[in-house]
Amino acid sequence: MSLTVDGITKRFGNFEALKGVSFTAPQGAFVALLGPSGSGKTTLLRILGGLEFPDAGSVHFADLNWLAVPARERRTGFVFQHYALFQHMTVEKNIAFGLAVKPRRERPSRAQIAKRVQELLALVQLDGLGKRYPSQLSGGQRQRVALARALAIEPRMLLLDEPFGALDAKVRKELRGWLRALHEKLGLTTIFVTHDQEEAFELADLVAVVNGGKIEQYGTPADVRQAPRSTFVRDFIEARAN
Amino acid sequence: MSPRFRSPTADHWSMRAGLTVLSLAFIGLFLVLPLIVVFGEAFADGLRPVWAAIREPDALDAIRLTLVAAAIAVPLNAVFGVAAAWTVAKFDFPGKGLLVTFIDLPFSVSPVVSGLIYVLVFGLQGWFGPWLSAHNVHIIFALPGIVLATIFVTFPFVARELIPLMTDQGRDEEEAAVSLGASGFSIFRRVTLPNIKWGLLYGVLLCNARAMGEFGAVSVVSGHIRGLTDTMPLHIEVLYNDYQYQAAFAVATLLALLALLTLALKTLLEWRYADEIAAMHHH
Numbered sequence: 447m448s449l450t451v452d453g454i455t456k457r458f459g460n461f462e463a464l465k466g467v468s469f470t471a472p473q474g475a476f477v478a479l480l481g482p483s484g485s486g487k488t489t490l491l492r493i494l495g496g497l498e499f500p501d502a503g504s505v506h507f508a509d510l511n512w513l514a515v516p517a518r519e520r521r522t523g524f525v526f527q528h529y530a531l532f533q534h535m536t537v538e539k540n541i542a543f544g545l546a547v548k549p550r551r552e553r554p555s556r557a558q559i560a561k562r563v564q565e566l567l568a569l570v571q572l573d574g575l576g577k578r579y580p581s582q583l584s585g586g587q588r589q590r591v592a593l594a595r596a597l598a599i600e601p602r603m604l605l606l607d608e609p610f611g612a613l614d615a616k617v618r619k620e621l622r623g624w625l626r627a628l629h630e631k632l633g634l635t636t637i638f639v640t641h642d643q644e645e646a647f648e649l650a651d652l653v654a655v656v657n658g659g660k661i662e663q664y665g666t667p668a669d670v671r672q673a674p675r676s677t678f679v680r681d682f683i684e685a686r687a688n
Numbered sequence: 689m690s691p692r693f694r695s696p697t698a699d700h701w702s703m704r705a706g707l708t709v710l711s712l713a714f715i716g717l718f719l720v721l722p723l724i725v726v727f728g729e730a731f732a733d734g735l736r737p738v739w740a741a742i743r744e745p746d747a748l749d750a751i752r753l754t755l756v757a758a759a760i761a762v763p764l765n766a767v768f769g770v771a772a773a774w775t776v777a778k779f780d781f782p783g784k785g786l787l788v789t790f791i792d793l794p795f796s797v798s799p800v801v802s803g804l805i806y807v808l809v810f811g812l813q814g815w816f817g818p819w820l821s822a823h824n825v826h827i828i829f830a831l832p833g834i835v836l837a838t839i840f841v842t843f844p845f846v847a848r849e850l851i852p853l854m855t856d857q858g859r860d861e862e863e864a865a866v867s868l869g870a871s872g873f874s875i876f877r878r879v880t881l882p883n884i885k886w887g888l889l890y891g892v893l894l895c896n897a898r899a900m901g902e903f904g905a906v907s908v909v910s911g912h913i914r915g916l917t918d919t920m921p922l923h924i925e926v927l928y929n930d931y932q933y934q935a936a937f938a939v940a941t942l943l944a945l946l947a948l949l950t951l952a953l954k955t956l957l958e959w960r961y962a963d964e965i966a967a968m969h970h971h
């Protein structure tokens with residue numbers, strides 16, 4: 447169930463968002479796409495989630511031609527930067543959504559869905575908040591609802607777009623440790639996008655430094671840190687460290 | 689009041705009072721007063737003549753025709769409006785600007801011209817007139833023409849209400865729903881529709897008010913056949929031209945009441961669901 451991305455290009459009008467991106471990640475890896483805004487990292491994530499289609503290149507995941515699988519059948523747990531929670535639904539309804547929209551044959555019973563929702567609420571440490579609406583939650587809580595909702599469909603891959611982008615520094619640190627622990631527990635192949643190198647280096651097994659639609663360097667946090675392969679990578683790391 | 693505690697954006701009290709008086713005077717003179725006159729004239733000799741004018745067979749036919757035309761035109765425009773707003777707000781495609789311009793067309797074209805368009809297309813001298821006539825289909829000077837003219841004139845209300853709302857909401861929730869495995873129809877029913885329901889309701893109410901009150905376009909295609917193709921606004925004009933002022937004002941009262949009912953319903957819903965509406969705007 448490893449992920450192989452090969453030669454992905456994507457253009458929006460005159461803007462070349464991705465200029466031939468390739469990388470591979472083993473099953474269960476925690477991969478960070480690290481780069482400044484506008485570098486193409488979110489576009490890459492959206493392509494993996496089926497929300498965007500590349501102009502060229504291929505993606506293989508779990509021996510499947512991933513690009514041929516429609517978004518709704520990919521079962522990628524996508525957590526959006528601004529969470530994209532359903533505002534008119536309670537937390538419980540949000541989490542249950544992916545189960546409730548399944549075709550009748552595959553849909554769990556109402557009791558099973560309710561049980562699963564309670565388990566997920568416990569997993570993301572939001573017990574007792576199931577009846578609230580997203581607008582009644584803090585940023586960190588919304589973030590965890592979004593994650594629980596994504597996990598409810600038993601995703602084959604987890605995709606996180608700036609998962610801590612909208613949170614303050616303290617909550618960000620707490621959630622980081624918690625997310626890493628969750629990853630160890632679930633063992634899902636996880637790709638996350640961030641512009642924060644500290645976050646990338648602390649969380650990920652593998653870091654891809656993205657700039658101008660290309661991967662400048664791909665390797666373990668230690669490798670990237672100790673042997674930056676281009677001036678961009680060195681400057682980017684140093685600029686953030688200061 | 690001490691100037692030190694004044695909010696930085698608040699103007700001097702005299703300015704505020706002046707503007708308030710000006711707006712109230714304007715609304716009173718141009719909006720409320722005419723309405724009072726309509727009611728006053730209608731009820732000048734009490735309730736009985738009003739009742740008689742409304743119970744008159746031609747008046748009843750006009751009321752029925754107006755309600756039927758609105759009952760067909762409004763649901764169709766609700767569906768078209770949602771479809772158009774959905775297309776414009778959630779997809780990028782060449783010619784989008786042109787489509788938005790076309791949606792606004794009925795607002796900028798005079799209703800009389802919109803009526804004439806249908807006469808030119810479907811009338812006896814028009815493009816399809818002879819063929820339709822040979823097949824015994826009557827559009828102009830009949831209910832279909834009235835419905836078509838009403839649809840044309842009231843098309844923008846729902847779409848115009850929804851486009852900014854749906855553009856503002858973006859595609860995030862729909863994308864989340866897709867990645868969670870929802871089908872297109874399921875996304876529309878469970879995510880899109882609940883998010884736009886208030887905007888849709890306002891659009892439908894406004895569309896309905898205008899559909900019942902439309903005069904110009906309907907006047908051209910109706911042919912003014914009493915008891916057959918006269919809607920309420922047309923019937924009022926006929927009565928007025930016949931010097932039946934009181935009857936004209938009586939029917940006008942009913943039409944105004946229908947419009948006021950629409951406004952009251954809108955206000956009631958806003959008041960009843962204030963919390964929910966506020967929550968929807970806190971994205």
